[in-house]
Amino acid sequence: MSKSATMKSGASVRKAARPSAVKSRFGRKTKIILGAGAVVLVIGGLVVAARPGPVAKTPTAVELVKSGPGNSAGPLTAAQTKFSFGPISMARGKVMHSYPITNVGTEPILIRKIYTSCMCTTAALVKNGKTSEAYGMPGHTPIPTINVPINPKEQAFVQVVFDPAAHGPAGVGPIERVVTIENSAGQPLELEFSALVSP
Numbered sequence: 001m002s003k004s005a006t007m008k009s010g011a012s013v014r015k016a017a018r019p020s021a022v023k024s025r026f027g028r029k030t031k032i033i034l035g036a037g038a039v040v041l042v043i044g045g046l047v048v049a050a051r052p053g054p055v056a057k058t059p060t061a062v063e064l065v066k067s068g069p070g071n072s073a074g075p076l077t078a079a080q081t082k083f084s085f086g087p088i089s090m091a092r093g094k095v096m097h098s099y100p101i102t103n104v105g106t107e108p109i110l111i112r113k114i115y116t117s118c119m120c121t122t123a124a125l126v127k128n129g130k131t132s133e134a135y136g137m138p139g140h141t142p143i144p145t146i147n148v149p150i151n152p153k154e155q156a157f158v159q160v161v162f163d164p165a166a167h168g169p170a171g172v173g174p175i176e177r178v179v180t181i182e183n184s185a186g187q188p189l190e191l192e193f194s195a196l197v198s199p
Contacts, residue, residue, distance in 0.1 A: 076103060076181070077102050084194045089164070089199065090198070091199065096159065098126065098160070101158055101181070105185065112145055116160075116179050121136065125159075127157075158191060172199060174197075
């Protein structure tokens with residue numbers, strides 16, 4: 001084979017190799033772009049899924065509902081089951097409210113579990129000046145059985161802490177949350193609160 005034939009065949013091999021190298025780089029760039037796009041879509045879906053649902057009413061003032069039908073779980077009653085923080089700001093941080101609960105029956109009641117309807121809220125039982133661990137939403141934090149007795153005519157408090165910044169920008173607007181107290185006396189006692197969250 002002559003020298004010129006070798007050079008020609010070498011040049012043609014290099015020319016033939018070049019387009020396939022370009023194709024593989026283009027394929028890799030395309031894969032990176034598609035992967036990045038998929039990540040953005042997944043993150044966007046998670047942000048949309050984390051947004052709290054719409055609320056039917058906008059709170060304007062503190063609401064106090066005295067115990068009565070539907071506001072007790074048998075002999076376990078609450079002096080108030082609904083509360084409104086009114087307008088609150090994410091920038092000012094967490095807000096807290098304590099609900100007094102009383103055993104109006106003749107037998108001790110065991111507070112079995114306390115849990116909240118959202119990860120932005122925690123609740124603790126305060127009895128005789130001692131505050132329990134703060135409990136949150138099932139699935140986000142463990143919800144142990146606590147079995148704390150409330151004697152007849154004894155009062156305790158459920159201390160609720162709400163973090164308006166927990167949901168980020170998606171958490172702006174009216175919110176409603178529920179704290180559930182499972183007990184040995186009957187149906188769970190539910191304590192509700194609302195707020196109007198601004199940045």
